[in-house]
Amino acid sequence: MYNELISFFKDRFDTNEFIPLHIPCFNGNEKKYLESCIDSTYVSSVGPFVDKFEEFMSLITKTKKTVAVVNGTAGLQVALRLVGVEKDNEVITQALTFVATVNAIAYNNAHPIFIDVDLDTMGLSPRAVNDFLEEFGELREDGCYNKSTGRKISACLPMHTFGFPVHLDELIKVCNSWKIPIVEDAAESLGSEYKNKPTGSYGEVGVFSFNGNKIATSGGGGAITTNNTQIGERAKFLTTTAKEPHPYEYVHNELGYNFRMPNINAALACAQLEQLSHFLESKRNLAKEYQVFFKKKGMNFRTETSDTKANYWLMCIELENKKERDLFLKVTNKAHVMTRPIWQLMNKLAMYKDCQKDKLFNTRFLESRIVNIPSSVIL
Ligand SMILES: *Cc1c(COP(=O)(O)O)cnc(C)c1O
Numbered sequence: 001m002y003n004e005l006i007s008f009f010k011d012r013f014d015t016n017e018f019i020p021l022h023i024p025c026f027n028g029n030e031k032k033y034l035e036s037c038i039d040s041t042y043v044s045s046v047g048p049f050v051d052k053f054e055e056f057m058s059l060i061t062k063t064k065k066t067v068a069v070v071n072g073t074a075g076l077q078v079a080l081r082l083v084g085v086e087k088d089n090e091v092i093t094q095a096l097t098f099v100a101t102v103n104a105i106a107y108n109n110a111h112p113i114f115i116d117v118d119l120d121t122m123g124l125s126p127r128a129v130n131d132f133l134e135e136f137g138e139l140r141e142d143g144c145y146n147k148s149t150g151r152k153i154s155a156c157l158p159m160h161t162f163g164f165p166v167h168l169d170e171l172i173k174v175c176n177s178w179k180i181p182i183v184e185d186a187a188e189s190l191g192s193e194y195k196n197k198p199t200g201s202y203g204e205v206g207v208f209s210f211n212g213n214k215i216a217t218s219g220g221g222g223a224i225t226t227n228n229t230q231i232g233e234r235a236k237f238l239t240t241t242a243k244e245p246h247p248y249e250y251v252h253n254e255l256g257y258n259f260r261m262p263n264i265n266a267a268l269a270c271a272q273l274e275q276l277s278h279f280l281e282s283k284r285n286l287a288k289e290y291q292v293f294f295k296k297k298g299m300n301f302r303t304e305t306s307d308t309k310a311n312y313w314l315m316c317i318e319l320e321n322k323k324e325r326d327l328f329l330k331v332t333n334k335a336h337v338m339t340r341p342i343w344q345l346m347n348k349l350a351m352y353k354d355c356q357k358d359k360l361f362n363t364r365f366l367e368s369r370i371v372n373i374p375s376s377v378i379l
Pocket of ligand 1: 071072073074097098100101159185187188208209210211221222
């Protein structure tokens with residue numbers, strides 16, 4: 001029944017062999033920059049490629065300051081601390097996400113609250129957040145508290161699922177009225193835009209990942225972006241062991257981290273960022289072809305919402321029900337076309353099963369229907 005579909009994938013990716021979900025594309029200055037990095041001996045925690053990468057990212061994300069970090073997860077951990085998350089606080093997030101989003105909350109000894117997503121964006125629903133806060137929120141002088149637990153809700157952490165931006169204006173409005181700062185988990189949305197502005201530039205802080213499976217990679221790496229220069233400077237300070245400036249002594253008065261991105265990884269990242277607009281164009285072209293093809297087959301290929309531009313990092317379709325989903329996964333993988341279901345919900349994981357949550361109605365609907373399909377850049 002899916003024969004035509006499998007032929008389409010093989011045709012489009014021009015192969016009869018295994019088709020992966022997403023592989024990196026090294027078609028620019030990668031080797032040149034890596035070689036010059038090695039020749040310089042500056043392969044470790046400082047170097048010109050780190051500075052270049054940070055400037056490049058600020059240009060791309062239209063933010064005042066970028067801090068390069070060792071990976072996206074570490075970036076999220078620090079970002080939450082930067083906006084004031086402390087031990088025993090709570091952070092509002094979505095259950096439909098990759099585990100790193102929620103782990104970053106737990107690393108701060110804080111508690112996640114799982115709120116529903118919107119059906120169209122698959123990301124945190126401003127309306128569901130507001131409904132939750134209307135029921136459980138209490139505004140005090142120093143912020144918002146959860147009436148049912150007595151704990152402070154000190155951040156909101158939306159995630160732009162597969163590169164589709166959440167409804168940012170609405171979410172910002174809700175969070176502002178409840179005095180809750182936003183950290184955007186933009187790990188999957190490098191190059192995505194909401195109302196002509198990049199994701200990762202709307203929240204107090206944004207966080208990107210440059211892991212090997214993302215749209216651009218540094219091998220492993222991440223970036224913290226912000227328009228608040230004070231927060232930006234503090235991000236640099238905390239991720240570089242919180243060392244006080246001194247001509248020769250080691251002075252550390254605060255618990256910092258060694259979360260620096262090595263120069264050699266930054267070299268790779270710089271070469272990748274130079275090709276970002278090309279990657280985006282290739283992916284958006286593939287998305288257009290998928291859209292036409294799946295429409296003909298009467299299947300639901302997920303597209304960007306109005307007012308947004310998605311990077312189409314991982315493309316996906318929505319099946320009729322779980323049975324159809326399972327069949328699709330079985331047939332395609334058997335034919336060596338890699339497809340994967342969306343993540344298992346965070347509220348089902350052993351570490352997070354007792355966390356507070358709302359009804360997660362849309363979250364559960366999408367969990368049983370969304371499947372990722374091959375999405376690599378095609379040259
Ligand atoms: C990839 C990813 C991360 C983590 O990034 P790493 O660089 O792999 O640590 C965080 N959140 C989401 C949603 C991701 O997809």
